[in-house]
Amino acid sequence: MANIEMDAIDRRILAILQENGRLSNQEIAERVNLSPSPCLRRIRRLEECGVIRGYVALLDAQKLGLDLLAYVNVRLEKRGGPAVSAARESGAGRACATHAELFRAAVQTWPEVVACHAMTGEMDYLLRVQVEDMAHFSRFVQEQLLHHPSVIDVKTSFSLDKIKETTALPIR
Secondary structure, eight states: OOOOOOOHHHHHHHHHHHHOTTOOHHHHHHHTTOOHHHHHHHHHHHHHTTSSOOOOOOOOTGGGTOOEEEEEEEEEOOSOOHHHHHHHHHTOSOTTOOHHHHHHHHHTTOTTEEEEEEOSSSOSEEEEEEESSHHHHHHHIIIIITTSTTEEEEEEEEOOOOSOOOOOOOOO
16 A cells, blocks of 8 residues: 655644544644544544554553563474475365465464564564563463474574663654
């Protein structure tokens, strides 16, 4: 999808919503010097175009007992092998399911994985994994990640301290 045209008011609305998505349309309109109706039309257009994907509550992982954050690099098997053959035999997916497709499907079922990105370089995927503690992480790695037949290597780094974390995108 091509970038949509946005003016300074649209960008200001987005910045305001990124800061506090619970503001009323009236409050947003006041901050951008518009009346409520045109402000709401702009917000709806940004939603319909997919610039605004949704509204969520941001939770504090530590207050939920999820104290350990790990970044896990994952490398997958590149050729057909047991995972692909097993998928064909069990009817799980198309006749030509790839290791990547099988892995991507599995990641969707693992609640510990809060983000997964396909990567360039020597590893194929980078997982952001949020768990209670090292025991929970060990169970996840042993029972889920390394148990997956497409995974051939993992390398993990643990977060020691949060320096910056934001969901706000730089709007220009």
